Amino acid sequence: MLEIHDLLNKLEAGLNRIIVERQLTNPLMIGIRTGGVWIAEQMHQRLNITEPLGLLDISFYRDDFSQIGVNPNVKPSQLPQHIEGRNIILIDDVFYTGRTIRAALNEIFDYGRPNQVVLGVLIERDGRQIPLSPDCVGASVTLNADQRIKLTGPEPLAIHLQLIDTVA
């Protein structure tokens, strides 16, 4: 079973390694709402990043707007005005199809042109639909098509494996 603290430790170690390898000086960390922000808060603290955490709400950049409409719980994104030339560590909870990350990258680039973006996720699951993948993961898992991972938090952070109700 997936143990949250192991995953957080593994993600932290992976991020530390990539910061050195890719020479990510003065990185800006951005969490994707909602679950990604909870993970990002942990990583932000563990990696001693002093600059405030950026918060990204990708609702207006989703590619399924014509099917699902506007998310009524949308919140404003909070990013620093100068993304130009920055090294960004983007954090999400679960990497699945890759569509969230595409939307997030599109939004980030509307704020400016970063130098590098690396992606860290707590859990990568199978089911990629576009050619994007995370740079560091807490764990990679293979699930059945009717299973999904749900994160609850922020206190306490917990991972749940759920069955999708295909009727609803």
Add this chain to the structure above:
Amino acid sequence: MADNLQLNAEGKLKHFLSIEGLEKSLLTEILDVAESFIGMNDQQIKKVPLLRGKTIVNLFFENSTRTRTTFELAAKRLSADVLSMSISTSSTSKGESLLDTIRNLEAMFVDMFVVRHAISGAAHFIAQQTAPHISVINAGDGQHAHPTQAMLDMFTIRQIKQDFSNLRVAIIGDILHSRVARSQIQALNTLGVAEVRVIAPKTLLPAHVESLGVSVSHSLTEGLKDIDVILMLRLQKERMTSALLPSESEYFKCFGLTEDKLKIAKPDAIVMHPGPINRGVEIDSKVADGPQSVILKQVSNGIAIRMAIMAMAMQKQGVM
């Protein structure tokens, strides 16, 4: 008028024609979504891809600067293609030519009409007649409604006062002919303010105005007591010629908002005006440009609120 025309089968916004018939939860949702669009002003590229590939036509049968430009900017920030048309209403067979115009634009694969028209009910009429996939937004129809103006006013009020429940709001001026006032009264009452007070001479109030859910005052000095929010209305010059008022200077003396009169309201009261302002007629320049005025904030907020309404009306297009 059939107000559920505004909602699709799932109860989501389809057309935005009037505040009447819309529930508090939906109005609040519009305000919340608009709040997120305000954050977009920090972006280097002030555009989101929500309505990419959609075509929006601004059909303005009546003059407008602010409303038309903010609708146009809102559509562009949503990445829609937008066409603004100013159409003369001189034709005698208005109903027929209106429908002809609509049919022609439909043939150009339009997805949304934003309509301003001098005749009350014009936007409803278009919503009823147009192809099922098309959404219609009312940008002001006759003396009936101007719901996007009311929503940007509600947004501005919430931005400054946070909560509606304890607010006493005064609407001052020509209530009788004002579509803005009608929509404001409906929105304020739906969102649950403590009191909506209309302040106007008897000749500029509709009969049985209390039935709209307002209290009435015929004196500015009396009416401004305990007021948190002052909504001024534009006094149309033609009201002078139609003998409803003696003169502009007389009106200003009794109902013009001056610094002295403003002191009667609560010290943190805000002053709003939908524009265009008649300085020295309904409002003194010192008040319009003063620290309690949020008139230009209203204009900025007009973009975000129109983005929210357009995006919400276009979601799940085709779901009826």
